[in-house]
Amino acid sequence: MLLYYKGCTAREKINSISKATERILKAAKISYETLDDEKCCGSVLLRTGFLDDAIDQMNENLKDFEGKTILTSCSGCYKTLKEDYKKHLGVDLNVIHISQLLEQLIRENRINLKGNNKKVTYHDPCHLGRHAGEYEAPRNVINSISNLVEMDNIREKARCCGSGGGVKSAYCELSDSIADLRIKEAEETDAELLVTACPFCKLNLSQNSDNLDVLDLSEFVFKHLDSEEGEL
Numbered sequence: 001m002l003l004y005y006k007g008c009t010a011r012e013k014i015n016s017i018s019k020a021t022e023r024i025l026k027a028a029k030i031s032y033e034t035l036d037d038e039k040c041c042g043s044v045l046l047r048t049g050f051l052d053d054a055i056d057q058m059n060e061n062l063k064d065f066e067g068k069t070i071l072t073s074c075s076g077c078y079k080t081l082k083e084d085y086k087k088h089l090g091v092d093l094n095v096i097h098i099s100q101l102l103e104q105l106i107r108e109n110r111i112n113l114k115g116n117n118k119k120v121t122y123h124d125p126c127h128l129g130r131h132a133g134e135y136e137a138p139r140n141v142i143n144s145i146s147n148l149v150e151m152d153n154i155r156e157k158a159r160c161c162g163s164g165g166g167v168k169s170a171y172c173e174l175s176d177s178i179a180d181l182r183i184k185e186a187e188e189t190d191a192e193l194l195v196t197a198c199p200f201c202k203l204n205l206s207q208n209s210d211n212l213d214v215l216d217l218s219e220f221v222f223k224h225l226d227s228e229e230g231e232l
Helices: 008-013 015-027 043-047 051-065 075-089 098-107 127-131 136-143 172-187 199-207 217-223
Strands: 002-005 069-072 094-097 119-123 193-196 213-216
Touching: 002 015, 002 051, 008 015, 008 199, 015 098, 015 213, 015 217, 043 051, 043 075, 051 075, 069 075, 069 098, 075 094, 075 127, 075 199, 094 098, 098 136, 098 217, 119 136, 119 172, 136 217, 172 199, 193 199, 193 217, 199 213, 213 217
Parallel strands: 002 069, 069 094, 119 193, 193 213
Antiparallel strands: none
């Protein structure tokens, strides 16, 4: 059974991401379940130095995760579930990021998409890119719909959005200034849209962008589904 693990940000702050994901799963006729009482994966605790608390949280989550394929919208959740649960708990969870599932669905023609000639640029989330090594899946998804135009700093050299590691909570002005740099770099591509694959990145970049729209990859794909109409 596929478990869609939404993650704190997509569940609480930008639920348009989780709604888009669930609509895509429905369009692809994929059976899935969600958790009625979904808890944090432990990523924030790990990144801010609370290792013991993080391990307690991860152990508490195991009863919901083991034996299931876990789909996540969040790059931080993906990295944590895939790598940190194995490192700290010795548990090898079966985890897939939404960008990887979307790439598979498009390749297998399981969702019908309306393409266009719009210029779209992509921001690599730190956890998905540098930490987990996934650079191609989001790009393949974007290129199947629109024209991908790259920023100067991409893949392992991509700038951070400024939101990770507790920076947005503890050092808000620094977080905003980092996001400003990334937005300016995106605007220099003359793209009409900035797409990313992490709710943290979407939140911070969109809050610091006056002229360039920012979407999560799931929102971007949902907007191009042939079988869906209207807004989330």
